Amino acid sequence: MSELKLMKGNEALAEAAIRAGVDAYFGYPITPQSEVIEYLMTERPEKRTGMIVLQAESEIAAINMVYGAASTGKRAMTSSSSPGISLKLEGISYLAGAELPAVIVNVVRGGPGLGTIQPSQADYFQSVKGGGHGDYKLYVLAPASVQEMADFVEDAFDIAFKYRAPVLILSDGLIGQMMEKVMLKDQKERMTNEAIIKKYGDWATTGKTDRERNIITSLYLQPEKMEAKVRKLMKKYEQMENEDLRFEKINCEDADYLIVAYGSSARIAQKTVELAREKGIKVGLLRPITLFPFPKQQLLDLSNQVKGILSVELNAGQMVEDVKLAVEHKVPVEHFGRTGGIIHTPEEILEALEEKIIKNEHARHHKI
DSSP: OOEEEEEEHHHHHHHHHHHTTOOEEEEOOOTTSHHHHHHHHHHOHHHHTOOEEEEOSSHHHHHHHHHHHHTTTOOEEEEEOHHHHHHHHHHHHHHHHTTOOEEEEEEEBOOSTTOOSSBOOTTHHHHHSOSSSSSOOOEEEOOOSHHHHHHHHHHHHHHHHHHTOEEEEEEEHHHHHOEEEEEEOOOOOOOOHHHHHHHHOSOSOOOOOSSOOOOOOOOOOSHHHHHHHHHHHHHHHHHHHHHOOOEEEESOTTOSEEEEOOHHHHHHHHHHHHHHHHTTOOEEEEEESEEESOOHHHHHHHHTTOSEEEEEESSSSSHHHHHHHHHTTSSOEEEEEOOTTOOOOHHHHHHHIIIIIIHHHHHHHHHO
16 A cells, blocks of 8 residues: 655665565665665565565675666666765666666765765766766656655666666765655565566566577677667667656746756755745746756757756756756856755855856846
8 A cells, every 4th residue: 555654765765666566676785875775674575575685795796686687677776875886887887788677776975986975966977978888878867855766766667668778866865864754655566577578578588488599788799780789779868858858847937047956956946946036036946857868958948038047066067067058058057066065055056146147147238
């Protein structure tokens, strides 16, 4: 049955994985996402659904276990935090090259290096620009609440199997550790091999049958075959952009200025919009829910309306580059962010908007 509970973001994600009928989780503890594997170990989902939960000897081992499970058509996932995801990137590239569905969760912490255990959004480049080697992309979901931490697990698997591609849920230490009410969905049964084949096709290595053998690989030694593979992947990513883009607009209808933010930054920026409008400044918020695909056309359309855009991020400036590319230099775009695990306030964002965008816009207008 569906159930309303008060839970941490990490715990809600873990419980949602059990209820979504996930077959296997392979992970390794690292702050601030350790509650995912701790919750799964405590809940013993093998007794509830038969779901396998295993702590691997390393992050590298965990992602390769996901590769093996995914190749059999099973719903396999892993989670980690920034340095751990870096270790998984070779395996993630293999998953993309072999066209295997899987879900990876990154509860981001500050870096570079070992950095801090505090929240950050500094893994944006790593997440949306491939991260590992070769020409590939990840479909990236960016939750902004504990509820979305739970909801996006099933959504991620649906996308992963639709495209036979790895999907990343990009959270951060704030959303992973915070507690909120969450409505958990009804328990789903794990899918049988027959159900998987019927729904997604007979591509997995499910054992000897009357069909031709299935070979799962990302190795293509002939250049022509490798190029054909890359072109196939690019068509897949184009389809994602056309069919599965997600975003949210808040108070954009009459906005003179626009904030672009995702995840925890979007939650904070939503209060900034309220504060700005109390001062008579018409500010809107565009929240990308998918970081890839990115809402390029929506930003371009809004650039014909607004006088300036502020990209708000918990980093030194990463998503701002994609915002600038999207608006094609039609309006000024500036960045505001905090690093080191320091979380910006709504008042700081409003001050940055007034200083970086509104004040400069007025100065340009006066000069003209």
